[in-house]
Amino acid sequence: MHQLYACTNCGFWQRYFAPGPPSCPVCLDYRHPLPPNGWTFATEAEVGGRLRMQWAEVLPGIWQFWNEPQLGIGPRGYLIVDAEHGNVAFEGAGYYSAEALDFIRDLGGIRYLSASHCHVFGALWQLVEAFEPEVVMQQDELPFCQAFRVNWPYEDRAELHPGAVLHHTGRHTPGHAVLHLPPRQLLCCGDALKFKLDADGQATHISTHRAYDAHIPLSHADVRHYQAVLEPLEFDGVLTPWEPVPAGGKAAARQLFAAQLAGRPFADILPLTTSSHAPDLTHGSNSVVPESLAAGAGV
Ligand SMILES: [Zn+2]
Ligand SMILES: [Zn+2]
Secondary structure (H helix, E strand, C coil): CEEEEEECCCCCEEEEECCCCCCCHHHHCCCCCCCCCCCCEEEHHHHHHHCEEEEEEEECCEEEEEEECCCCCCCCEEEECCCCCCCEEECCCCCCCHHHHHHHHHCCCCCEEECCCHHHCCCHHHHHHHHCCEEEEEHHHHHHCCCCCCCEEECCEEEEECCEEEEECCCCCCCCEEEEEHHHCEEECCCCCEEEECCCCCEEEEECCCECCCCECCCHHHHHHHHHHHCCCCCCEEECCCCEECCCHHHHHHHHHHHHHHCCCCCCEEECCCCCCCCCCCCCHHHCCCECCCCCCCC
């Protein structure tokens, strides 16, 4: 009899036969480090007994869910509450407790479910089983969707409702996508952008990469493609699979892309030049030197 197993190295869930799968497809990818001493896979009962679930309203009507200690790379899942159009869940926490699922149910459940890419799926399968939402995934991520059913594959764009639109970016992974929330001027950016925050939650640095841990930059063509997809989208705040950045996200992304295209590709973090994150054209934001990548979550 098959059941679900979580890779304790990265947190990716697979359906397989006992005693568990022979390997993890996310860990085998060039972006992720292999587990130093081989794989261990945990069942739902083992994971549920080990992790505590936390959640918080990080912006009005937007809830973030995470585990302590984290499972694998520890992505955080979002629930965007919309009483008119139905709630949208984007990205997944490693494991959802019964209390968390009850809380989501009290907020109106989930009508649409999606994620940017397979590194941050977390336990989407639990949300599919509990709420039977429309599961909307870019078609190139389908090989990683074996743990749950997808009933709305898309290519370049999928409009869940007028306030929630998915856009394919590719590049970080072939099927990587972002979720744009036009009325809220927010972008759920997946691993297209990563921020470093200060103690007050203000973004101080930004980065982008093919692989975060392996420190592989995007090519110039990759960066120009991100620019082409993101520039037409109106947003100010950004939600990564780890950190909410309430404001200044688009200006920061512009600084980053300009710096990336001004010289050789880099995966280091770029200090943002002003506290408001507006591009400082008079002093030349492109002259800022990226710093070494800090330790942290990500793939
Ligand atoms: Zn793995
Ligand atoms: Zn990733």
